[in-house]
Amino acid sequence: MFLNRKYVPVLVTLGLLAAMFAAGSLRYTGFFSMQVLYNLLIDNSFLLITAVGMTFVILSGGIDLSVGSVIALTTMVCASLVEQNGWPPAVVIPMVLAMGSLFGALMGAIIHYFRIQPFIVTLAGMFLARGLCYVISIDTITIADPFYTRVAQTKISLPGGFVSINVLIALVVVLLAVYLAHYTRFGRKVYAIGGSEHSSLLMGLPVARTKILVYTLSGFCSSLAGVVFTFYMLSGYGLHAMGLELDTIAAVVIGGTLLTGGVGFIAGTFLGVLIQGVIQTIISFEGTLSSWWTKIVIGLLLFVFILFQRVLSERRISIKS
Amino acid sequence: MTVPSPILQMTGITKAFPGVKALSNVDFRLFPGEVHALMGENGAGKSTLIKVLTGVYSIDEGKVTMEDKTISVSGPLEAQKVGISTVYQEVNLCPNLTVAENIFIGREPCKLGRIQWRRMNAEAEELLKERLNLSIDVAHPLQSYSVAIQQLVAIARALSISAKVLILDEPTSSLDQNEVKQMFAIMRKLKSEGLAILFVTHFLDQVYEMSDRLTVLRNGELEGEYLAAELPRFELVLKMIGKELKLLEELPKLSTEFKEEAGNKMITASGLGRKGAIAPFDLAIRKGEVVGLAGLLGSGRTELARLLFGADRPDEGTLTVETTGQTVKSPRHAIDQRIAFCSENRKTEGIIDDLTVRENIILALQATKGWFRPIPRKKQDEIAERYIRMLNIHPGNSEHLIKNLSGGNQQKVLLARWLLTEPELLILDEPTRGIDVGAKAEIQKLVLSLAKQGMAVLFISSEMEEVIRVSDRVAVLRDRRKVKELGGGQLTQQHIMEAMAGG
Numbered sequence: 088m089f090l091n092r093k094y095v096p097v098l099v100t101l102g103l104l105a106a107m108f109a110a111g112s113l114r115y116t117g118f119f120s121m122q123v124l125y126n127l128l129i130d131n132s133f134l135l136i137t138a139v140g141m142t143f144v145i146l147s148g149g150i151d152l153s154v155g156s157v158i159a160l161t162t163m164v165c166a167s168l169v170e171q172n173g174w175p176p177a178v179v180i181p182m183v184l185a186m187g188s189l190f191g192a193l194m195g196a197i198i199h200y201f202r203i204q205p206f207i208v209t210l211a212g213m214f215l216a217r218g219l220c221y222v223i224s225i226d227t228i229t230i231a232d233p234f235y236t237r238v239a240q241t242k243i244s245l246p247g248g249f250v251s252i253n254v255l256i257a258l259v260v261v262l263l264a265v266y267l268a269h270y271t272r273f274g275r276k277v278y279a280i281g282g283s284e285h286s287s288l289l290m291g292l293p294v295a296r297t298k299i300l301v302y303t304l305s306g307f308c309s310s311l312a313g314v315v316f317t318f319y320m321l322s323g324y325g326l327h328a329m330g331l332e333l334d335t336i337a338a339v340v341i342g343g344t345l346l347t348g349g350v351g352f353i354a355g356t357f358l359g360v361l362i363q364g365v366i367q368t369i370i371s372f373e374g375t376l377s378s379w380w381t382k383i384v385i386g387l388l389l390f391v392f393i394l395f396q397r398v399l400s401e402r403r404i405s406i407k408s
Numbered sequence: 409m410t411v412p413s414p415i416l417q418m419t420g421i422t423k424a425f426p427g428v429k430a431l432s433n434v435d436f437r438l439f440p441g442e443v444h445a446l447m448g449e450n451g452a453g454k455s456t457l458i459k460v461l462t463g464v465y466s467i468d469e470g471k472v473t474m475e476d477k478t479i480s481v482s483g484p485l486e487a488q489k490v491g492i493s494t495v496y497q498e499v500n501l502c503p504n505l506t507v508a509e510n511i512f513i514g515r516e517p518c519k520l521g522r523i524q525w526r527r528m529n530a531e532a533e534e535l536l537k538e539r540l541n542l543s544i545d546v547a548h549p550l551q552s553y554s555v556a557i558q559q560l561v562a563i564a565r566a567l568s569i570s571a572k573v574l575i576l577d578e579p580t581s582s583l584d585q586n587e588v589k590q591m592f593a594i595m596r597k598l599k600s601e602g603l604a605i606l607f608v609t610h611f612l613d614q615v616y617e618m619s620d621r622l623t624v625l626r627n628g629e630l631e632g633e634y635l636a637a638e639l640p641r642f643e644l645v646l647k648m649i650g651k652e653l654k655l656l657e658e659l660p661k662l663s664t665e666f667k668e669e670a671g672n673k674m675i676t677a678s679g680l681g682r683k684g685a686i687a688p689f690d691l692a693i694r695k696g697e698v699v700g701l702a703g704l705l706g707s708g709r710t711e712l713a714r715l716l717f718g719a720d721r722p723d724e725g726t727l728t729v730e731t732t733g734q735t736v737k738s739p740r741h742a743i744d745q746r747i748a749f750c751s752e753n754r755k756t757e758g759i760i761d762d763l764t765v766r767e768n769i770i771l772a773l774q775a776t777k778g779w780f781r782p783i784p785r786k787k788q789d790e791i792a793e794r795y796i797r798m799l800n801i802h803p804g805n806s807e808h809l810i811k812n813l814s815g816g817n818q819q820k821v822l823l824a825r826w827l828l829t830e831p832e833l834l835i836l837d838e839p840t841r842g843i844d845v846g847a848k849a850e851i852q853k854l855v856l857s858l859a860k861q862g863m864a865v866l867f868i869s870s871e872m873e874e875v876i877r878v879s880d881r882v883a884v885l886r887d888r889r890k891v892k893e894l895g896g897g898q899l900t901q902q903h904i905m906e907a908m909a910g911g
Contacts, residue, residue: 093549266522269523270522270523270525271521271522271523272514272516272518272521272523275505275509275513275516275523276513276514278502278504278505279502279505279509279513281504282502282503282504282505283500283501283502283503285500286500286501286502287502288484289484289500290500290501290502290513290514290565291484291485291488291514292513292514293514349502349504349505350504
């Protein structure tokens with residue numbers, strides 16, 4: 088019974104996703120197909136990867152607002168080095184991943200050692216990374232490198248359709264994250280710190296190291312999402328992934344992770360990303376609605392989920408006392 | 409009892425904070441296989457001693473040896489490593505993790521970096537069953553269990569990191585009777601296994617039920633170490649409060665003779681109680697009468713007062729305000745029925761530092777009127793002047809900021825604030841704490857003159873002389889229970905102390 092309650096938010100999200108997909112299928116011809124499902128993944132693989140990193144941050148009781156800007160910076164650095172300086176992608180890609188991780192680690196260290204709110208530190212990181220994009224160039228840099236175009240065009244056939252390499256990368260990230268969260272000491276420490284940082288300290292857990300690692304992981308995920316984004320868009324641009332941090336947080340929360348930390352699942356985040364994708368798909372099938380309707384629906388959904396979580400956690404408290 | 413040598417020994421411990429010497433030259437020792445109770449009233453230095461032992465505070469002077477080796481503990485983690493574990497009243501675990509994880513987190517059984525959940529759960533289950541006689545599903549989150557179980561899990565964690573000294577800080581204060589029994593059974597079992605247990609509690613009954621040895625602290629100094637079997641309760645209370653038996657002479661009484669026929673009843677509580685706060689009690693306060701509440705720290709004095717004021721909701725029993733025939737549902741409702749409550753935390757719940765004396769005085773009156781009907785400034789000045797004169801507040805300037813007044817005068821301002829609402833029942837919780845002797849006497853006199861005018865007063869104080877001096881009757885509390893009501897000729901320190909010690 089308790090185990091069931093633990094999964095309730097995720098099950099609700101899963102039910103919602105199924106209901107939305109069913110509603111779309113009934114209303115629009117051509118909606119019910121494997122390829123529409125695959126497209127959800129193709130169009131949202133970068134969001135999925137970012138959201139995985141964000142899930143760890145939120146589980147630890149923090150927040151990371153810099154993710155969208157780190158994606159943009161990664162696309163800029165990739166495009167500039169590959170296109171304008173002729174560096175091989177095999178050097179550039181590991182380099183940008185290291186850069187993103189370091190960026191995250193620095194923010195984590197500042198948050199922990201100077202005891203500053205994660206919100207404000209990562210907000211500063213967001214402006215900084217976004218600003219650095221324009222130092223490189225204020226225009227779009229199109230990527231025509233053969234490696235990039237080949238990756239972008241590769242289609243992996245699956246029953247009923249195809250997916251891109253990006254989707255594979257994203258799915259591997261999700262699986263690794265599930266393992267990390269549930270089967271390693273690091274993952275459990277993240278949950279512990281989110282549950283009670285004070286208690287974690289008293290229990291002798293390495294709070295500092297874990298917190299810094301969490302932001303490092305988020306930085307790594309953002310830069311990997313940036314790499315995936317270059318495969319998807321074949322360009323680098325300072326305006327890429329504007330406001331993506333908020334979409335990411337929305338996906339994590341809709342996936343059932345508590346913003347107060349300590350409770351949530353990577354699987355929930357996966358479903359949260361898919362729900363955002365389904366909403367976009369439905370609105371594009373509708374045809375007459377502007378894409379801003381996506382925001383309206385996501386906004387409403389967020390309200391509902393936050394209220395739902397409040398009700399759940401209050402019931403938990405009343406059972407406790 | 410054959411006791412070889414102490415496992416832990418603290419000698420000459422001194423710890424000072426700016427302006428206060430919290431511990432001075434205190435010795436303390438713990439023996440394996442013994443429960444040792446640390447006793448003392450508020451400010452005696454109990455919690456400082458524990459914090460020194462667990463490394464939360466550093467030691468100014470003195471040394472700590474564990475198994476004949478000098479140790480210096482610099483934090484909770486360090487303390488755990490040398491074998492000192494603490495279980496606090498507010499359990500310091502992660503409520504969102506499972507029971508098994510809370511026991512093992514940071515030390516989970518791993519194979520190639522992969523946590524072996526099945527093995528961890530099995531080990532946790534075995535540990536709880538073997539050492540603590542507890543069979544629960546260890547895969548459930550900790551928060552789904554009661555505080556009692558959570559404390560046992562905390563003990564299990566301590567045991568699993570091979571603790572030799574277990575500090576239990578108020579472990580029973582939020583447990584019900586059955587849970588307390590369960591906890592005691594476990595403490596006995598652990599004791600027989602050779603663990604040294606340091607037990608802190610306010611409940612005297614529990615001290616005598618569980619402990620082999622007692623250390624009494626008073627005002628940061630060691631009063632003495634005794635075997636529980638050799639120290640009668642009554643003497644323990646004397647030592648905690650700091651009185652010699654021969655000094656217990658009659659004090660000049662300020663209050664008039666015991667008024668059996670005193671005015672009509674003001675408030676009646678019958679069978680009123682709240683789980684975990686105070687056992688059901690009967691109490692009636694009449695108009696023109698001062699009723700004192702006596703009891704050791706943690707005996708339930710404030711809890712009783714909060715029930716009367718409607719600040720906490722009772723689980724059972726009835727409370728009737730005789731003048732209105734109604735019960736008390738909330739503090740607001742209490743104020744409407746002319747009940748006033750001067751809380752013991754003058755600093756945090758009472759005065760507002762940056763307002764003037766006048767503003768502090770009219771606060772409660774203004775609140776009852778509603779903030780949209782301000783009291784005219786001229787009237788405010790009149791009121792302030794009147795009360796400053798009546799209560800003899802120094803300095804007599806109503807525009808002084810209250811933070812610049814002495815403690816006693818702040819207390820008077822607070823009193824003025826409530827008197828202004830013209831209460832018929834005035835509850836005073838520690839009205840004289842931290843103020844000088846002269847001011848104390850003035851407040852005591854004031855209480856008596858208010859009673860003479862027909863006000864009912866409930867007077868709470870840890871200073872027994874004071875309670876006796878002003879009260880017509882005294883209700884004595886022990887271990888969250890009203891044990892006795894004394895009046896007239898019975899109202900002596902000797903009688904009250906006996907009731908407080910009980911047994």
